[in-house]
Amino acid sequence: MALHVEIRIESGWCQLLEPKIAECADIQSLQLPPKVLLQQLARRGLNLMPEDDDAPFIKATIKNSALEKIVCRDIAFAVPAFTMASSSPWNNQNGRDVCVVRIQEIPDTECPPTLEKSKVVKSMIYKLKGCHLLDYSDKNADYPDRLRAIVEDKLAVYHASILITLKGNCLPTSQQKMDSGNVSFTECVNALAYALRLFSFST
Numbered sequence: 215m216a217l218h219v220e221i222r223i224e225s226g227w228c229q230l231l232e233p234k235i236a237e238c239a240d241i242q243s244l245q246l247p248p249k250v251l252l253q254q255l256a257r258r259g260l261n262l263m264p265e266d267d268d269a270p271f272i273k274a275t276i277k278n279s280a281l282e283k284i285v286c287r288d289i290a291f292a293v294p295a296f297t298m299a300s301s302s303p304w305n306n307q308n309g310r311d312v313c314v315v316r317i318q319e320i321p322d323t324e325c326p327p328t329l330e331k332s333k334v335v336k337s338m339i340y341k342l343k344g345c346h347l348l349d350y351s352d353k354n355a356d357y358p359d360r361l362r363a364i365v366e367d368k369l370a371v372y373h374a375s376i377l378i379t380l381k382g383n384c385l386p387t388s389q390q391k392m393d394s395g396n397v398s399f400t401e402c403v404n405a406l407a408y409a410l411r412l413f414s415f416s417t
Contacts, residue, residue, distance in 0.1 A: 219262065221251070221406065225398040228406060230255065248406035264415045275306045277313055277414045278342070285313045285340045285413055288376045290403035294395045295320060295388035296380075300416030301337055301352060308365055313340040313413045316352065319388055338379070339364050344372030347379045 220232035227245040230238060237258040246254065252263050269276050277285075289298050301314035308314060315338040337348040339361070350360055363369045373379040377392060 217260070219260075223248075223399065223402050223406060225396050226402055228402065248402055249409050252406075252409050263409055264411050266414075269414070272415065273306075274415045276310060278310050281311065281313060281340060281342055282411070282413050283408060284342070285315065286407040287404045288340070288345065289315060289317075289338075290400040290407065291395060292317065292376045292380060292392055293400065293403050295384065295391040300413050302416045304337075304352065304358075304361055305413060305416060308361075311341060312365055314338070314361070315340065315413070319384055321385055321387065337361065338376060339370070341372070344374050345376055345379055346370045346372050347383060349383065 217233045217235075220230075222229040222231050224245070226247070228248050228251045229245050230242055230251065234242065238255065238260065241251075241254050241258075244251075244254075255262060264274075266276050268274070292298070296317045297320055298318075299316050301316045305312075305314040316335050317338055318335050335351050335353075337350070337352060339346045339348060346364055348360060348364055350357060352361075360369075380392070381389065
C-alpha cells in the first residue's frame with residue numbers, strides 16, 4: 215500500500231503530518247531534528263532513508279555523493295520563495311554526475327502552484343562545476359533537446375549558487391525572501407533533503 219508522507223519543516227525542526235497511522239501516533243505531535251524524525255519513523259516501520267544498496271530494486275540512479283550534497287544544500291537557500299522537486303525522469307536519465315531539479319516560484323503562499331499542473335516550471339541543472347537555469351517547461355515537446363544541449367555544455371552558463379542564478383529571474387519579493395532566509399530553516403531543509411536522498415532515489 216502506497217503512503218502519502220507529509221513533513222512540516224520549520225526553524226530547526228520537522229514534524230510528521232501524514233500519514234496519520236497508529237504506528238506513528240506517539241510521535242505525530244513531536245518537533246524533532248530531521249534525522250531524528252526519520253530514525254523514529256524507521257523504528258516504526260516507515261523507512262524513508264534509502265541506501266545505495268536499495269537502488270536496484272527501484273531502478274534508481276545513484277548520484278555522485280559530493281554533487282548530491284551540493285544540490286541539497288543549494289536548493290535549501292531558495293526554498294523560502296520556491297517549491298522544488300527532482301525532475302524525474304530527466305534526473306534519472308542523465309547519469310550520476312548531473313542533477314535536474316524542477317523549481318517554481320511561490321508568489322502567494324496561500325495558493326501555492328503545483329509542479330505537476332503548471333506550464334511555467336523551470337529546471338535547474340547541477341554539475342560539480344555549478345548550476346544552470348533552464349527557463350523552459352518540461353511539458354514542452356522540445357524540452358528533451360534543450361536539456362540535452364545544457365547537459366552537453368553546448369548552451370550552459372554555470373553559476374556557483376542558485377541565489378546567483380535566480381537573481382533577475384524572479385520577483386523582487388521572492389529575492390527578498392531568499393536574501394533574508396532563516397539559517398536554521400534552510401539547514402533543516404538541507405538535512406532532510408539529503409537524508410531522504412531526494413536526487414538519487416526519485417522515480
